[in-house]
Amino acid sequence: MTQQTPESGSAATTTTTRKAGVPARAAFAPPFPPLAEPRPLGERRFWPRAFHDRLTAPLPGLRALARFAREGSVRPAPDGLADIPRLPYAPAPLPRVDPRTVAVSWAGHASWVVRIGGLTVLTDPVWSRRILGTPVRITPVGVAWHALPRVDAVVISHNHYDHLDAATLRRLPRDTPVFVPAGLGRWFRRRRFTTVTELDWWEAAELSGVRFDFVPAHHWSKRSLTDTCRTLWGGWVLTDPDGQRVYFAGDTGYGHWFSRIGRRYPGIDLALLPIGAYDPRWWLSDVHCDPEEAVRAAQDLGARRMAPMHWGTFVLSAEPVLEPLTRVRAEWQRAGLDREDLWDLPVGGSRVLV
Template identity: 55%
Template sequence: MSYTIRPEALPHPARPAAPRWPNGFADRLTAPLASFREVVSVLQHGGFRTNIGDADQIPVYRSGLPRPAGTEALITWVGHATYVLQVGGLTVLTDPVWARKIPGIRPRLTPPGVAWSDLPHVDAVVISHNHFDHLDAPTIRRLPKDTAIFVPARLAAWFARRGFRNVAELDWWESARLGEVAFTFVPSHHWSRRTIWDTCKTLWGGWVLTAGNRRIYFAGDSGYGHRFKEIGIRYPDIDVALMPVGAYEPRWFMKNFHVDPDQAVQACLDVGARRMAAMHWGTFVLSGERLLAPIEETRQAWAERGLDPADLWDLAIGETRMLS
């Protein structure tokens, strides 16, 4: 199913459309969620404790945001799962988090790679799911209310309550268009929860952005599984996959919903992407691996497969690459 999103044409949020979603999406889970006992066990055994002594070695390159010339497409890593995508004449933010602190964890280790004041007009935002490290209310409040927002099923109401007037709410494999860019919501192996009462009430996934002959895949959060190959079959010729590589230890606890670096590289191959850009590391402490392990192990997994080093975009926070 496809939609066109135009600020002047959408209904007022006070007049919601008839519901077309189920009450929840637990049936979309690939694996059961962790039990309360398992959560207590991992906390008791220090599974999320990470020594942050290496934080000063996380590369940060904060020199402003370059602007594309002509039809160039630029990709800039802000930190965690936040990218600035300048493609198809639009500026798009992925899972924007500029906050210094999110609930439940220590403050961010590194500053956002792009200052908020350096951003051009933001045309669109894509949200992968509603976890606090991907949907940050203080950052969202900084956006104009007519910003085009693309969200998973049953998440539009969260934005409507905050006054946003231009929200496209999609199921897996559905698409919307803004200007020259098509936004397609695709599956992932993950889950959703914002409070203790709303587990899996909203959907989760990734996004494929297509602008002319350019295609970018933003994976959001995901464990490893069959859906990556499905995405590659439906959307061939992906230029770059923005893949999470961190938050994977302890493995027995994280494996169903977060890829490890080796799996991230394999997932990139599964979707058929020409390049991989790493994310979801070096910003927040969410798990038990060493701070630098995600990018070190990603480089190792890439090299072990004999892949071209130039096609692994192991970006510094704030670094920009151009899609040729």
């Protein structure tokens, strides 16, 4: 059995340079425990039947479900929806990059086009207008599919429909390398993807010099009535040959994993963190960060910059549609952080780290 325990192992486009005085990557102490050796691409592995032992909070029981049925709301009040026309949307051409440049472009929700180490990587790609059980997108996709360069890899955080979209993935060539949580490889192989790499927490693989590390998250998985927590969930740390790092959190609540990830992967240049789908808190706090928690997570990670995501695309919960942006900006200022380091992009916006 290969399972290991959790403790083993703005303007639409702008350019930002590394600040003077930031220590060089070599100045950081080596992580402890040491990073795992990369596993082979496309390796076939055996996994436990379920991952309930990785939950950091119990899933809602019958009492919570009954309360939600009585009082829970999955949509904002009408005044909370009135700001939909004001949601930031500014599609622009993808920036030109070289192999030593890191750039990110927000297509919406948790879908990013990450250019790193000469690769184009998609995170949780959802280019569909609608996902199962959810109203249509309230902002269009920010990056047209035909405008994408060749996709070199895809990373998936977990199997919920707003992060794993079959219709979008059908657009990809079947030899596209995909990096997925433990247990999710079968889903891709059934769809004839030929290079599917499944990883447990704290494991890694490498593609063309870029390292893909799978890290824990405070979340869960489910895609049907009978597969609760049958596959793992998590985030990804991408590291290029120069040591530049981008952390993609996927979907997660706030908790202890952020500080542990920050210690294991020091010098994160950019953290892509979710700030939406948090209301009501009694129902969603264990699995979705609110804006204030996302800022705290960025600090726990030791990330130099934060880019908010997972808001302003699909209506998944009851907070007003613009509230996540307003609150994350206010919390960033309250925390005394440099405004330039909050990359609050519009859908379709890009930033470049030189």
